Amino acid sequence: MDDPIDYGTLDSGRDCNYWALDRTLQRVVERAYPEAEFEWAAERLDWLGEETGHRIVDNSEAVERHPPELDTYDDWGEVQNHVEYHPALADTELATYCEFGLAHDVFHAPDGRDEPLGLTHAIAGEAILSYVDPGFVCPASMTVGAAIVLDRFGRDDPRTKRYFEALTSDDPDEYVEGAMFLTEKQGGSDVGANETVAVATDEEGVYELTGEKWFCSNIDAEGTLALARREDAPEGTKGLSLFVVPHTVSEDGDPRGEGDDTRLNDQLYRRLKDKLGTLSVPTGEVELRGATGYLVGEPEQGFRYMTEMLNFERLSNAAASVGIVGRCLLESKVYAADREAFGQTIDQYPLMRRDLVEMAVDYEAASAFVFSASRLLDEYREAVREEGIDSAHDSEAFRLMRLLVPIAKLRTARESVDTASYACEVLGGNGYVSGFTTERLLRDAQVLPIWEGTSNILSLDVLRVLAKQASHEVFVPAVEERLDAASEHDALSETAATVREELADLQSGMATLATEDQEYAQLQAKELANYVYDVFAAAELLDMAAEDLESGDGRRALVAHEFVSRQFGREEGRGISSGDRVALDHFDAIVRYAGVDPDELATPASAPADD
Incomplete structure (x- = not known):
């Protein structure tokens, strides 16, 4: 490490x-x-x-x-x-x-x-x-x-x-x-x-x-x-x-x-x-x-x-x-x-x-x-x-x-x-x-x-790609493949399950825009583009984390969990009462690239560290 x-x-x-x-x-x-x-x-x-x-x-x-x-x-x-x-x-x-x-x-x-x-x-x-x-x-x-x-x-x-x-x-x-x-x-x-x-x-x-x-x-x-x-x-x-x-x-x-x-x-x-x-x-x-x-x-x-x-x-x-x-x-x-x-x-x-x-x-x-x-x-x-x-x-x-x-x-x-x-x-x-x-x-x-x-032009391009190239047909399997690899690790399985739920919601959103009128689809295009980014980036980080765990380093598992938690977290009170201390307990790992023993990830990454 x-x-x-x-x-x-x-x-x-x-x-x-x-x-x-x-x-x-x-x-x-x-x-x-x-x-x-x-x-x-x-x-x-x-x-x-x-x-x-x-x-x-x-x-x-x-x-x-x-x-x-x-x-x-x-x-x-x-x-x-x-x-x-x-x-x-x-x-x-x-x-x-x-x-x-x-x-x-x-x-x-x-x-x-x-x-x-x-x-x-x-x-x-x-x-x-x-x-x-x-x-x-x-x-x-x-x-x-x-x-x-x-x-x-x-x-x-x-x-x-x-x-x-x-x-x-x-x-x-x-x-x-x-x-x-x-x-x-x-x-x-x-x-x-x-x-x-x-x-x-x-x-x-x-x-x-x-x-x-x-x-x-x-x-x-x-x-x-x-x-x-x-x-x-x-x-x-x-x-x-x-x-x-x-x-x-x-x-x-x-x-x-x-x-x-x-x-x-x-x-x-x-x-x-x-x-x-x-x-x-x-x-x-x-x-x-x-x-x-x-x-x-x-x-x-x-x-x-x-x-x-x-x-x-x-x-x-x-x-x-x-x-x-x-x-x-x-x-x-x-x-x-x-x-x-x-x-x-x-x-x-x-x-x-x-x-x-x-x-x-x-x-x-x-x-x-x-x-x-x-x-x-x-x-x-x-x-x-x-x-x-x-x-x-x-x-x-x-x-x-x-x-x-x-x-x-x-x-x-x-x-x-x-x-x-x-x-x-x-x-x-x-x-x-x-x-x-x-x-x-x-x-x-x-x-x-x-x-x-610009962001608007790119968002409209995403709509065209989904309609013309049917890119969702290759996007969904690509995400699922990455999540499957992550799900084999106890330290990643819960986080991977969260992303899998978001993937299902994203598919629902894509289906909605495919059936709505053009004005509504364009209205939501930027939201869709950002949603695709979050889901794919999360899956890619999890896939990389799985590879790193097999090499004996759990740092990227922490990174993947943090990204998923921030993008898809739905805690009450904006997480203030969650007890999340990752930024304190794992600062050296995430910011300074310190290695992390995978055994330390036996509990969810957001749980308070033991004294």
């Missing part, structure tokens, strides 16, 4: 190895990887945790003080679309893309392996990087996301294939970053309202795009994907085509834009958004003025292609949330272990212990849910390789993944904001002051409920 971590040895949540300190992340990531992959990847993740906690955190703080600036025109009034970056950002890119191989290793076999890694490897890397810079994780995730699309649909055209190769390169002289320009002022989440027009040129597959894109993150990326409507194409999403629209173009199609005949693409970067947070990624408005675009795959398939990217992007968003919550929790643990008030450190006081236990349990649930969905995304990706995309869409992995991914993004994004806000409170006045990390994390977190679909 593990020894507890002494957070009092740290001055703050930096100058440390984030991977080594985050045993929650280690456990859920190991569970998400195929066994042989994790054996290889663990050392690389440890390397990234060390670099992020020292080198990249320094870079991030420098970029935060000196964020990107846009010079649209040169001194002669000519369009130059030049974004000026602090050099520290280039070092972070070098570490991420070239030394760690974030985009490379999930498409090409890295040194020491015969096959590429799953997308879980990129998502795990993004969670670690989000400990210090969720803004940078935005272009990092879009780089992988754009590569997913071009790998699947753009390999037949030599031009788009070259962009795939550049997006996935780990060569400092070859790699480019990705972006996606979807949002337009009149459309927002309504992508079908896209007004950008694509006009064919004399060269097959090459178009000129005219229109405006309103919210363009990583504005000067060379590997940008954009949606536009060809002339005479249908209205709505069915008429959209997908294009690579680079920052620069050249006759030889060099993605790096370094050839002698390189010129700026015909677009105007009007301004950068003056954002609340995620300052390290330049987000702006782009006016396409006959910009060169290379058609990806078949025309009028653009929206379908982008949805393949969207599943990964939403999980990347959730990974950023996991990283923010992990860092906020670490900062809170360290501060509480160091800060003295009235003669003792504040982590000795019951209310602070309860707060830290609740934060830790929520983090365990969020991490378990996100990486369970990540595992399913990789299973779906493998099915696409073996069976083709149409057959893969009928797979159990796809149907369950499509249900869990929007819910993962919905719930963890909101929890990142709430946790960052409370972490500011734990640090007191310092938590509200620039330089003490938590205020920045709160600003960075606030965009996560907006990126990749």
Whole structure:
């Protein structure tokens, strides 16, 4: 069993190895990887945790003080679309893309392996990087996301294939970053309202795009994907085509834009958004003025292609949330272990212990849910390789993944904001002051409920998935399988029975919405999404707890019981008279990762400990 971590040895949540300190992340990531992959990847993740906690955190703080600036025109009034970056950002890119191989290793076999890694490897890397810079994780995730699309649909055209190769390169002289320009002022989440027009040129597959894109993150990326409507194409999403629209173009199609005949693409970067947070990624408005675009795959398939990217992007968003919550929790643990008030450190006081236990349990649930969905995304990706995309869409992995991914993004994004806000409170006045990390994390977190679909959009997506993919048919057996495993252990059986009752109630709720009118179903959609999250997260924690008990550690059994008790508890008087002392009796186990002898779990976890 593990020894507890002494957070009092740290001055703050930096100058440390984030991977080594985050045993929650280690456990859920190991569970998400195929066994042989994790054996290889663990050392690389440890390397990234060390670099992020020292080198990249320094870079991030420098970029935060000196964020990107846009010079649209040169001194002669000519369009130059030049974004000026602090050099520290280039070092972070070098570490991420070239030394760690974030985009490379999930498409090409890295040194020491015969096959590429799953997308879980990129998502795990993004969670670690989000400990210090969720803004940078935005272009990092879009780089992988754009590569997913071009790998699947753009390999037949030599031009788009070259962009795939550049997006996935780990060569400092070859790699480019990705972006996606979807949002337009009149459309927002309504992508079908896209007004950008694509006009064919004399060269097959090459178009000129005219229109405006309103919210363009990583504005000067060379590997940008954009949606536009060809002339005479249908209205709505069915008429959209997908294009690579680079920052620069050249006759030889060099993605790096370094050839002698390189010129700026015909677009105007009007301004950068003056954002609340995620300052390290330049987000702006782009006016396409006959910009060169290379058609990806078949025309009028653009929206379908982008949805393949969207599943990964939403999980990347959730990974950023996991990283923010992990860092906020670490900062809170360290501060509480160091800060003295009235003669003792504040982590000795019951209310602070309860707060830290609740934060830790929520983090365990969020991490378990996100990486369970990540595992399913990789299973779906493998099915696409073996069976083709149409057959893969009928797979159990796809149907369950499509249900869990929007819910993962919905719930963890909101929890990142709430946790960052409370972490500011734990640090007191310092938590509200620039330089003490938590205020920045709160600003960075606030965009996560907006990126990749708001909570309302995601909730409606859940209704569509249940209707179109009948995902409840694979969701219920998946939960039951996990509960069956937990029910074999006396320490978990009662808690598993509670979740089984909730599963029955959830099924009843799903059946009700399936028969009610559309307005009522939409009214309850967010409640349904959160209910699915609670039930699945509880089952996943219980399944993990069962595995841990067999290995001789009962810590996660305590975590699972606490999560179930908080989400589904129906005690009178809001539990005040219940005698629950878990936050006091098991603080070291839940917050500091102390091992727990399974024999100590012979009685329900919430029972008062014997003196």
